[in-house]
Amino acid sequence: MSYTASVVGASGFTGGELVRLLAGHPEFEVRQATSRSKENRTVGHAHPNLRDLDLRFSSPADLESVDVLFAATPHGVSMERIDAFREAAGTVVDLSADFRLDTEAQYDKWYDGHTRPELLDEAVYALPELTREQLPGADLVASGGCNATATILGLLPLFEADVLSGDEQVVVDVKVGSSEGGAGGGEASSHPERSGVVRPYAPTGHRHEAEIEQFLGIDVSFTVHAVDMTRGASATCHVFPDGPVSKGDLWGAYRGSYEDEPFVELVAGGGGVYRYPEPKAVAGTNRAEVGFELDPENERLVVFSAIDNMMKGSAGQAVHAANVALGIEETAGLAFGGLHPVGAP
């Protein structure tokens, strides 16, 4: 194993997934998994799938020196602790939103401002299909947000193939699982209230709009619904291009963007039960499924994109980014391809 790594915030869902992926990764050795609330307990205490792992949570105050530090802390924590993170590790991969946007003005608008704006320039946004070229050697990596990732992967080929230029009308209607709310809970995410919902939880103004706008140069009309699954984000993009588009154009565009991508699969209207992208089909994997359908009646394209928010939407994407940043084989540690059948993912 070539690199040492630590995970800060490892008792949360995303942190647990990072520990799992790194512990099974051929090139990483996990040194620390920190948790304020579960210090000294085994990692398996929080994450039953990791009971075999001989590792205990340590205090986030005592960071050992490692090659890579993954930060899975809530928004705002990384900007406060970034100096300690960088002192501990040459490469910091942050999974929060703290370093995703380019300018302080964006943080003023979408978040509560930023305390370390001078670092925004240096940070590299990690959605490898979009920013692969900038990742090698990066020492501050900001892993892309789950809903933004699903949306960008759905729309990117339309920009790369000039079907969209940025002025068009695009509505993005996202459906997400309960793990996006994180471990812990509260009344709205208690099982009796959260089961079986179709709940508009971010009707407008979701912060991931900022990432999409920054990288695609388009304002999307974005609405997020909570539905009854634990993992998964599914983005349905209703796109109104300026001119006519054929199925052939679309296949050309999507194949052009993704045919060499190891983690993107085109699923568009074949036979069988799984004819379009579905979160179930990618549960537990770092794969994104992307597909589309034409609606000539309404001069509309409908683009579907499905990911596991814990994987391609956070922990998997972060490891993928670290692989690229360090020059490791891109798919290392991310081989799990999913199950069939799957219940509610």
Added chain:
Amino acid sequence: MSYTASVVGASGFTGGELVRLLAGHPEFEVRQATSRSKENRTVGHAHPNLRDLDLRFSSPADLESVDVLFAATPHGVSMERIDAFREAAGTVVDLSADFRLDTEAQYDKWYDGHTRPELLDEAVYALPELTREQLPGADLVASGGCNATATILGLLPLFEADVLSGDEQVVVDVKVGSSEGGAGGGEASSHPERSGVVRPYAPTGHRHEAEIEQFLGIDVSFTVHAVDMTRGASATCHVFPDGPVSKGDLWGAYRGSYEDEPFVELVAGGGGVYRYPEPKAVAGTNRAEVGFELDPENERLVVFSAIDNMMKGSAGQAVHAANVALGIEETAGLAFGGLHPVGAP
């Protein structure tokens, strides 16, 4: 009890709900519940909630004379059997799509044509909030479709208040439960495959677009997803009006349309867990919840509408329509207000 009634197609989900509602209705007496496959079995054999009911399925070939016949048969059956239905009953309430549209041309476009187009003019579309005035005395009633009902109820006030005129861009992203597929099953709706899905099952070209266009005069971009619930349809309408609209305008519009409606409730952004319309909150009831949110950034309104597809989307709406057609108290037999908590509806 003032009226006799029969249900054709009573072993299906919708037919079972009709039998339940009519059996508990103060003004109806159920005479027949027909089923080809379960003739002579008790109604409780198919519908465990009706085990107390002393009623057996009869053959659809032997229709007794009644005041009202409710037809809960698959598309195409009613147009074939309409003469027999009308011979049996002075009032026919059809729950299929067979008499919802106005012209043969629409059936040619959206369905497989029509064998009795001369009746289309006579039939009255039943979405009482929209067509209440035409229902009294109607003898052929076409109960509105579930997804169309959810959508029309969401958008209608915007037309009545002239926020929309019909030329605007409207995207409708619908999420529905598995009961829309009816009893019976098949691989795609088997529990292992259907659990936990976010599945684009009608990406484009859903037939309910025709009803929406006919009654609102607008082409909507319509996409339907299957999600993990049994009952329920939730329509999210992304609306782009031509000019600016304020929250006050919206409250005015929605209150204007619905303040006297017994089955429509405005739910828009209050506190607590249930801040917007949710299918869970109306499960088992004939109530529709309608709400909205402004997205000034994108000059968009987002309208949410939630119904129980078995009730306000089919059986409940049919009984409501029969109440109006016959001059019975509108809410008779439809008083159940739902439960809390509810699992997956």
Added chain:
Amino acid sequence: MSYTASVVGASGFTGGELVRLLAGHPEFEVRQATSRSKENRTVGHAHPNLRDLDLRFSSPADLESVDVLFAATPHGVSMERIDAFREAAGTVVDLSADFRLDTEAQYDKWYDGHTRPELLDEAVYALPELTREQLPGADLVASGGCNATATILGLLPLFEADVLSGDEQVVVDVKVGSSEGGAGGGEASSHPERSGVVRPYAPTGHRHEAEIEQFLGIDVSFTVHAVDMTRGASATCHVFPDGPVSKGDLWGAYRGSYEDEPFVELVAGGGGVYRYPEPKAVAGTNRAEVGFELDPENERLVVFSAIDNMMKGSAGQAVHAANVALGIEETAGLAFGGLHPVGAP
């Protein structure tokens, strides 16, 4: 309406169900619904199904004088506040465990003792199928526990028909929904952790054993599992009688006990999908389904019993008991018979 009533603890799940039932009851008028945390908010704020109700939560400190007070407070509260309750109302129906057991010794063993043991004698346990004769005129009613109710209803006919005498081996394996944990939540009942579980949450020593022992005179081996539903309790009783028992004996026993019971239905091995008792089939109702199967190979009877824990297991049973206590028609206010299909109840 003949009686006034109040609900203490009305923002919880059980309290909300009580308010719903009483508001729809022909003989009750709801005066107060108390909540410490939601004082002055509308009842609909906590319970979306009650939005039409013009009622706000009041403080539990200011109890008006009413005919009946229903207490839906956590264990231990009623014994502390019982004097205030009785001062406010001539009839108190307590839904907690505080007055279910006969002796202080039982509370010492199963709970944390009792502060008002002198009242235990006076309180009447309410499981009307078992204690109907004692309820008329009772002024302190202790509504039976959910899991105890399911179990007692399953086993009672075997005692009444002398199939069991109390010395036999009986294993009761119960499966319950998440509403048994109440509103509020916590990590174990958060949606990501609680979804899809088969979790042994009370492997041994469940307190409802005490009620079962008290009323049936038998020690049962009791284990409770949490499964993925919101409402519902299903008790499977594995019974080893001393001598041979035939199907005819069983039908005789169960019909003898229940044929005149308005809320108990025998469901034992007929055809169709619902061949044995299931929580789904009674969701939202005050009905209990009870059934059985013979296992001659193992000289065993298997008895199945299913209820909605919010209804027959708490709020519905309390209203049923109040009906009997006050001489109202037993089924008044409890007519809802359930839906088909039902999702996860």
Added chain:
Amino acid sequence: MSYTASVVGASGFTGGELVRLLAGHPEFEVRQATSRSKENRTVGHAHPNLRDLDLRFSSPADLESVDVLFAATPHGVSMERIDAFREAAGTVVDLSADFRLDTEAQYDKWYDGHTRPELLDEAVYALPELTREQLPGADLVASGGCNATATILGLLPLFEADVLSGDEQVVVDVKVGSSEGGAGGGEASSHPERSGVVRPYAPTGHRHEAEIEQFLGIDVSFTVHAVDMTRGASATCHVFPDGPVSKGDLWGAYRGSYEDEPFVELVAGGGGVYRYPEPKAVAGTNRAEVGFELDPENERLVVFSAIDNMMKGSAGQAVHAANVALGIEETAGLAFGGLHPVGAP
């Protein structure tokens, strides 16, 4: 890769899991995946997680010669086709019940007889924790049944440590997911009917009793419930030993049996959310969780055992058995350790 392998019946759930495991196994190369109904279609058509696999279903009539043939066909098929299977492969691993029992008499009692009873002696039952010694070199392997596996793993240490001798009372109450019914469906397993159930689907007389009796020498009282998950089998064994047993005895027994087992984990009453075995915690893995609790009041032990029925209960166990039979590292190809959080497994 050292061995070639084929899967007969590969379009079913179990067959799909076998293909997945073998395709990811370092020592196997998949030659054929047969399906009568999907011949010539890609394996990914049936199993969306296998879309990357360049393999099409072939006809079961044209079996190539391979080292190992895995048969995932319904009961009765293997005994009819066993000669063809053995002609094609030196090692046949059968996942049906056709070769699990020792004698024709057992098949007469529990199944519909046997057409090739002379092979029963030769077949080796594969539940490696129980029969590891007999597997090396076996050329006809009968992989243990899912519910039997869960039960045997729970009870085995009690026999090995002489806590049980075979005459005791043991009740086994099993909860299983919908994948046990296989792909295909039918009304009872359609999503609207199957969601949220606690359904007694094998109240008595389940055929897996035969396997348990054969290997443990005890008659268990066995009842199986369907609950709302897709994967998973959870066995709760209520055990009444003749004499007193302490926690220390139990830990000794279970550690003695399982401390060197790579796929069995003891989970018994620690802290956190996952204190006892749960199917969620082993979803997608070949791991079994086993735990217990004492009920001194009732002189009872309660043993919990949880597996993924698709893995440790079928495909995973079959691969594990093949590994042992062929002398491959036991855990090869079975490393996936599961996810956290998991929805409904």
